[in-house]
Every structure is written in structure tokens, then in C-alpha cells.
Amino acid sequence: xxxxxxxNLPAGWSARPAxxxxxxxxxxxxxxxxxxxxxxxxxxxxxxxxxxxxxxxxRNGGWFIVIEDANGELAGSVALSRHTADTAELRKMYxxxxxRRRGVGKWMLERALAEARQRGYRRVLLGTAxxxxxxxxxxxxxxxxPIAIEGLPPPCDLAMALEL
Numbered sequence: 304x305x306x307x308x309x310x311n312l313p314a315g316w317s318a319r320p321a322x323x324x325x326x327x328x329x330x331x332x333x334x335x336x337x338x339x340x341x342x343x344x345x346x347x348x349x350x351x352x353x354x355x356x357x358x359x360x361x362r363n364g365g366w367f368i369v370i371e372d373a374n375g376e377l378a379g380s381v382a383l384s385r386h387t388a389d390t391a392e393l394r395k396m397y398x399x400x401x402x403r404r405r406g407v408g409k410w411m412l413e414r415a416l417a418e419a420r421q422r423g424y425r426r427v428l429l430g431t432a433x434x435x436x437x438x439x440x441x442x443x444x445x446x447x448x449p450i451a452i453e454g455l456p457p458p459c460d461l462a463m464a465l466e467l
Contacts, residue, residue: 313405315373318414321360321380325369326353328377329395336397340434342458349456352384352394360384366418367395370407378402381411383419386428391419393429396438408441416445416467425467428452430459 312318321329330353334344344350352359360367360382370379381396393415398408419427429447431438439461447463455462 311406312370312410313373313407316370316378316407318368318370321356321367321369321382323355323357325377326356329353329356329369329380332377332380332399333395333397335399337458339400340432342432342434345457349459364422365391366415366422368411368414370398370402370411372402379407379411381415383415383422383424383427389424390426390428391422391424393427396429403437408437412441412445416465420467427465427467428462429464430455430462432458433461 330344330346330350333350333353334346337344346353356367359365364385365383367382368380369377370381372378379398379402382394383391384394386392393412396408396411396415398411416427427447428450429442430452431442433439442463445465447465450462450464452462
């Protein structure tokens with residue numbers, strides 16, 4: 304059974320836990336989305352967690368899933384990373400252009416927030432880039448508010464938080 308059972312992903316689409324074998328397709332997804340908005344990927348910094356997904360997420364109290372379309376192609380990713388005992392960081396939430404405006408981003412965010420609650424987190428943080436207009440609108444619609452954080456990693460220029 305996939306994680307998408309009884310949820311609102313498009314027909315035939317599914318979600319499953321990410322593993323190290325997914326690193327290259329996830330990098331292609333993330334880096335492609337960043338470049339689409341004129342942002343530079345950071346494979347040795349912000350995105351170095353993709354070198355060992357299982358260590359950075361699965362073995363450290365985090366959570367990472369990938370979304371596959373009806374053809375079995377990677378169509379999205381979303382992750383939570385433990386920030387503190389009561390705060391998770393939303394990470395790697397990306398969709399390729401052809402998966403947008405289908406409810407998949409909304410599903411991913413709702414699934415991540417439900418997972419954060421289930422794991423006992425009371426707050427979710429995220430870092431994003433202000434040029435990601437669709438993502439910002441989604442985050443704001445779910446109640447995320449801008450917060451001040453120094454030293455955001457590139458390409459992030461905005462931090463947001465949601466109290467659960």
C-alpha cells in the first residue's frame with residue numbers, strides 16, 4: 304500500500320518513501336525547478352542532503368517521500384527534517400511544471416503537515432526564495448508567516464513558520 308491511499312493525488316499517481324536510489328532523479332527535479340526560476344542549485348551546500356537521503360532524513364527522525372505519476376516517473380518530492388525537538392523544517396518540496404496546478408502541491412503540503420503533527424512537532428519552518436510565487440501563495444494559504452532568520456542558505460531569501 305502506498306502513502307497516497309485514500310488521498311487526493313491524481314488518478315494513478317502514488318507516493319512512497321524516498322531512498323538513496325532516488326537521489327539522481329530528485330536532484331534533476333530540484334535543480335530543474337530552481338533553474339526554471341533563475342536560481343542556482345547548491346549541490347555541495349543546501350542540496351548536499353541528497354547525497355545520502357537515508358542518513359539525512361530516515362535515520363535522523365526525518366521523513367522524505369517522492370510522488371510518482373501514472374507512468375512511474377518522479378513527479379514531486381517533499382521532506383521534513385528535525386530542527387529541534389518540537390520544530391520540523393519543510394524541505395525539498397518541488398514539482399516539475401507538468402505536475403503543477405493539479406492539486407499535487409496542496410496534497411504534498413497537507414501530507415507533510417499531517418506527518419509533522421503525527422511526529423509531535425508543534426512548529427514547521429521553511430526557507431524559500433521569493434521568486435517561487437506559486438509556492439509562496441500555497442504556504443501563505445496554509446498560514447505560514449514570514450519570520451526573521453539570519454544566515455539563510457542560498458537560494459533562500461525568505462523564512463516562514465507555521466504553528467501547528
